[in-house]
Structures are given as C-alpha cells and as structure tokens.
Amino acid sequence: MDIQDLAGRVQSGERRALARAITLVESGRADHRAQAGALLDQLAPLGRQALRIGLSGTPGVGKSTFIEAFGMFLIGQGLKVAVLAVDPSSARSGGSILGDKTRMEQLSREKNAFIRPSPSQSQLGGVARRTREAVALCEAAGFDVVLIETVGVGQSETMVAEMSDLFLLLLAPAGGDELQGVKRGIMEIADLILVNKADGDLKQTAMRTCADYAGALRLLRKRAYDPAGFPKAMTVSAVTQDGLADAWAAIGELIDWRRANGYWDSRRAQQSRHWFEEDVRMGLLSVLNRKDTRARIETLGAQVAAGKLSASRAAEDILAHLRPTGEP
CATH class of the missing domain: 3.40.50.300 (P-loop containing nucleotide triphosphate hydrolases)
Known part of the structure; x- marks a missing residue:
C-alpha cells in the first residue's frame, strides 16, 4: 500500500480514500498497524x-x-x-x-x-x-x-x-x-x-x-x-x-x-495523554493472547477449576511468566 499516496488522497477529502484509511487503522494485523501509524504521522502536521x-x-x-x-x-x-x-x-x-x-x-x-x-x-x-x-x-x-x-x-x-x-x-x-x-x-x-x-x-x-x-x-x-x-x-x-x-x-x-x-487546548492535550496510556494498557493485554501465554493460562485454569491451585497463585505464575528476566 502506498501510504504517501493514500495520505494525499485523504488530505484532499476523497471519501473512498478516507474509508480505506479507516479500514486500515481498524485492522489488528501487525503490518497494518505499522502502516496506520505511518499514515497518521504523515497527516498529523496538517494540524x-x-x-x-x-x-x-x-x-x-x-x-x-x-x-x-x-x-x-x-x-x-x-x-x-x-x-x-x-x-x-x-x-x-x-x-x-x-x-x-x-x-x-x-x-x-x-x-x-x-x-x-x-x-x-x-x-x-x-x-x-x-x-x-x-x-x-x-x-x-x-x-x-x-x-x-x-x-x-x-x-x-x-x-x-x-x-x-x-x-x-x-x-x-x-x-x-x-x-x-x-x-x-x-x-x-x-x-x-x-x-x-x-x-x-x-x-x-x-x-x-x-x-x-x-x-x-x-x-x-x-x-x-x-x-x-x-x-x-x-x-x-x-x-x-x-x-x-x-x-x-x-x-x-x-x-x-x-x-x-484555554480549556479547548488543555482538554485536547489531556485526551492525547489518556489515549497514550490506554494504548500502553491495551498493548500489555494483547500479550495475554500470545500462543505460549494462552497455553499456560489454559493449563493453570484447569488446575484452578479442579481446586488444585488457588486463583491468586495461578495469576502470580502468569505474571512471573510475562515479567522480563531479573525483574522483581
């Protein structure tokens, strides 16, 4: 996808290009997320x-x-x-x-x-x-x-x-x-x-x-x-x-x-900060959907359901699995 061309068409108000751009930013694919980020970066300086x-x-x-x-x-x-x-x-x-x-x-x-x-x-x-x-x-x-x-x-x-x-x-x-x-x-x-x-x-x-x-x-x-x-x-x-x-x-x-x-600008700045933190949270949650993590959750979940392990201990195990080596 030619991101520069798409950005130019969106900027000119072409509705079909806008629809395509929104489809791109709504996609969860890693390559599409990278392209969406590049597209938004190109359009941001318009202000x-x-x-x-x-x-x-x-x-x-x-x-x-x-x-x-x-x-x-x-x-x-x-x-x-x-x-x-x-x-x-x-x-x-x-x-x-x-x-x-x-x-x-x-x-x-x-x-x-x-x-x-x-x-x-x-x-x-x-x-x-x-x-x-x-x-x-x-x-x-x-x-x-x-x-x-x-x-x-x-x-x-x-x-x-x-x-x-x-x-x-x-x-x-x-x-x-x-x-x-x-x-x-x-x-x-x-x-x-x-x-x-x-x-x-x-x-x-x-x-x-x-x-x-x-x-x-x-x-x-x-x-x-x-x-x-x-x-x-x-x-x-x-x-x-x-x-x-x-x-x-x-x-x-x-x-x-x-x-x-001054409330318009301050509110917009506050909202940008909010969504930055929200994206970080959502990114961390997406780690739980990795194949290895899901398999571990299923295994521990079965043990919790069978009464062999407490929910809190199972959760600690998952968090320890996600935590980088050497982190407390």
Missing part, C-alpha cells in the same frame, strides 16, 4: 481540527434520526459532517449489523457528509478501540464536525468523553424509572441534554421532562470548564427540526467560551 461531538442515548430515543436531521442542518450551514457510528457487537458471534448508514438515507447521499459504521467488538464504553484514530483521519480529510454515535448508555460511556470536545445526551420524553440507574454517571459528563421527540402529542411531556432534567442539573457540582448556564437541558424534534438551531447555538456558545478560556 486540522474538527469539532468532535460525542452523542449517546437510550435505545429507541431516535439517535440515528436526530443525527441525520442535525447533520443535514449543519450541511445547510455550509459545514462538512462526518458520522462515526459504533454498533454493538454480539458477545457470542462477534458480529454487528452496521445498519446506521441505511437508516440515515438522506444524509448518506450528501457529498459533504461521510458516514462510517464500525463494530464495537469487545471494547467497553460504546466506542471502537480505533475510533479516535478514525476521528483524526476525518479531521485530516477536512471535515468541520465529527459526530461520534455511541452504543447505549452506561457508566463506561466516559470513554467517548475522552475523545470528544462536547458530549450530548439524547433522551426521550417521560423516560421513567429505567433511567434512574444511569442518570448520575451519564449526567456528570453531559454538556447538553437534548430531550428528543418534542413534537405532536409528546411535546408537552417533553417540556416537562426537560424541566425535570434542568432542575437535576442544578444539583450537580459546578465544573471548572463550564460557563454560567451549562450544562443545560433543551428540547428538540428530529422530525420537525424544531430546536436544532437553538442546540447548535448552545454548542457554539460553549465551545467559544472554552476556546477563549
């Missing part, structure tokens, strides 16, 4: 930055419908929009449906839009392991806004907050008690809470839900990187497009304040 927006929500809240409506709105503002949609993988088969591109039919036909579905595989946090590298490729390709749609809602959703400039939480009217278990953790990282489906018979319910969440947000501890009035709750309708302009204005207000007060 292009997009607005990275993470988005999550409960199943059935209308994430895909909202992203299509919001993406079309942004394109109408003269912006180029990339969507990285992460689909959950089956724990049994490892497969994913990857149907987001089909569900965003109108947006997928726009020349200023790019939609890339990826499987989450075994990665926690609702994002694929290489999503952040895909974001960097979209920035290098000249996209102005990158929307990262994540899998579901949960405490591990903080992963997407570590690769985005702003985090949107999409909720349905009258969510009910099923949200009680996730409210606290997810609301602490949300910058904007958008109550979707604020139209028709659900409009009044959506207004009440929005007021409830606005009250709940006031009880949370103030974050240093938020201006007055943030985080905030708002109502939107992906069907009628009501509230999209107001949500975009709120996003602009928040980002402008963070840029002016």
